[in-house]
Amino acid sequence: DTAVSQTPKYLVTQMGNDKSIKCEQNLGHDTMYWYKQDSKKFLKIMFSYNNKELIINETVPNRFSPKSPDKAHLNLHINSLELGDSAVYFCASSQGFQENSPLHFGNGTRLTVT
């Protein structure tokens, strides 16, 4: 059973388009995240949701809009895609936000903007 699953795995699109990435976790966790990993492999937090409520938005352009319809899902919609958005996007979940619980990551969505 896949604990954190993201779709699609690969996404190739042109500048200016709008695209969405979906994420689902079946671990019963309260908190979900989106991380961006750039070409230098640095993982940077973008958003964190706890019980469907936005906790953290780390100075991400408002072209990025996360949506959490329920605790098990956190989708990422990106408007007006730019070349610099090309990266691997990882969804993750954890049990609780204030606790030191480890993150469970999906296998990433490689976004290429041409």
Next chain:
Amino acid sequence: SQKIEQNSEALNIQEGKTATLTCNYTNYSPAYLQWYRQDPGRGPVFLLLIRENEKEKRKERLKVTFDTTLKQSLFHITASQPADSATYLCALPTNAGNMLTFGGGTRLMVKP
């Protein structure tokens, strides 16, 4: 803000030897520190967590130390195997709850 430094150069070692990876941070000492493993094309996988009041933590062939004076954590893999080849990331919580900041990772290559 917290800066995390891991050796960006790959570490190449011979099978059977002990691999030691370093994670240094610059500002406040966190309440805990985590280590993750990342394989190509996959998401990071949690390995170990060590708290600030713990000097050392072990799990099978893995050992992590945490020195708050040096602001450093060391990650050891004893009796290394080619299957241990991966990128290893350390992560520290920021002041905002469980939000983790990751280091850039160190790539480990274990040669048979």
